[in-house]
Amino acid sequence: PYADISVLQVIESTNTELKNTDRVRANGDTVLAEIQTAGRGRHGRQWLAPVGGSLTFSMYWRFNDGYQGMAGLSLLVGIAICRALRDCGVEEARLKWPNDVYLYGKKLAGVLIEVEGQIGAPADCIIGIGLNVMVPAHEYDVGQPHTDLSQVLGPDVDRNEVAARIIEQLWTLLPDFSQRGFEPYIEEWQHLDWFADRTVVIKTGDKRISGINRGIDASGALLLETADGITRFHGGEVSLRAN
Ligand code: ATP
Ligand code: BTN
Numbered sequence: 001p002y003a004d005i006s007v008l009q010v011i012e013s014t015n016t017e018l019k020n021t022d023r024v025r026a027n028g029d030t031v032l033a034e035i036q037t038a039g040r041g042r043h044g045r046q047w048l049a050p051v052g053g054s055l056t057f058s059m060y061w062r063f064n065d066g067y068q069g070m071a072g073l074s075l076l077v078g079i080a081i082c083r084a085l086r087d088c089g090v091e092e093a094r095l096k097w098p099n100d101v102y103l104y105g106k107k108l109a110g111v112l113i114e115v116e117g118q119i120g121a122p123a124d125c126i127i128g129i130g131l132n133v134m135v136p137a138h139e140y141d142v143g144q145p146h147t148d149l150s151q152v153l154g155p156d157v158d159r160n161e162v163a164a165r166i167i168e169q170l171w172t173l174l175p176d177f178s179q180r181g182f183e184p185y186i187e188e189w190q191h192l193d194w195f196a197d198r199t200v201v202i203k204t205g206d207k208r209i210s211g212i213n214r215g216i217d218a219s220g221a222l223l224l225e226t227a228d229g230i231t232r233f234h235g236g237e238v239s240l241r242a243n
Contacts, residue, residue, distance in 0.1 A: 003028030005167065012038040014058035015114055015128040025060045025124075028171050032057035032163060039130060041110055042099065048142050053134040055163050061174050063123045067115070070123055072182025072220030074099045074235060075189050077111045077127055080173050082192050084165035090152050094194035097213075097222050098235035101131070102194045106147040108132055129166065133157050183218040190215045199243040200224075202233055210243060 003026050011017050014031045016038075033056050039047035049056055063069035078095040085093045085101075094102045101109035109131035117123040132148035134157065140146075149157045177185070190196060195213045202209045202224055211226040221232040222240065 005030045007032045010035045013040055014056055015126045018058045018060050018126045027061050029060040030167055047130045050135055055131040055133055055159055058126050058128040059170055061125045066121055066123045074111050074113050075220045076177050076185055079185055079188055080169035081109055081166055084169045087165045088162055095192045096194055097240050103147045106145040108147055133159050182220055201241045201243055202238055204238040
């Protein structure tokens with residue numbers, strides 16, 4: 001079956017929409033929303049988006065190898081977004097492990113991946129992307145420094161073009177990633193890492209561990225260098241902060 005793109009007006013969340021649909025889903029199916037009434041980030045946090053000023057959408061993809069086959073997926077999606085932005089003339093987008101896109105040190109976009117499926121069975125993934133197009137920093141408090149595409153592209157940013165380019169990149173990268181995994185993408189990701197070789201703090205539960213960010217491995221884990229050597233951190237339960 002061919003992938004389907006739908007643009008909806010007001011819904012709770014594009015992730016929820018793709019999760020709950022009664023339709024048979026095909027790889028690459030995409031839902032975009034003009035307004036989300038309950039846009040979500042990780043850990044039940046909110047994703048805020050002014051009407052008309054952001055891109056909020058989700059794409060469905062099934063990994064036949066299950067959880068194993070999708071290791072590094074949120075990092076791959078970051079690469080897809082950076083490549084797409086470059087195609088739109090934005091060279092400066094960078095990544096923050098594991099799921100943010102940064103522009104000049106501020107958050108431009110976030111990725112929320114949700115998975116359905118039992119261990120050992122195929123994994124049905126919903127890849128959600130929220131990207132600020134025109135979100136005035138002084139009018140909109142999202143709880144952390146944020147920025148938007150109009151900062152580099154001016155007020156007439158073509159939202160449709162940005163959306164189309166990201167979808168195009170995902171449709172290109174996901175089949176290859178399904179076959180070959182994340183390994184071939186490590187170098188590109190590290191090249192785009194805003195925090196490469198910098199001292200960072202990893203928050204895990206109540207603990208904070210400071211160290212030097214030494215990149216990632218093929219499973220998408222962060223490699224943190226401390227006095228004890230290199231420690232691996234997996235996404236999901238931890239957050240990275242500037243020192
Ligand atoms: P982590 O490093 O754990 O990913 P995070 O602060 O990016 O930390 P997430 O749960 O990934 O946390 O993302 C949700 C967060 O995104 C919210 O807590 C909020 O600070 C931020 N946020 C919400 N809306 C926007 C937006 N439009 N632009 C930028 N950031 C936003
Ligand atoms: C994050 O930074 O934590 C991720 C934010 C992801 C937001 C997008 S907007 C489209 C999709 N639908 C949601 O409810 N969340 C994601």
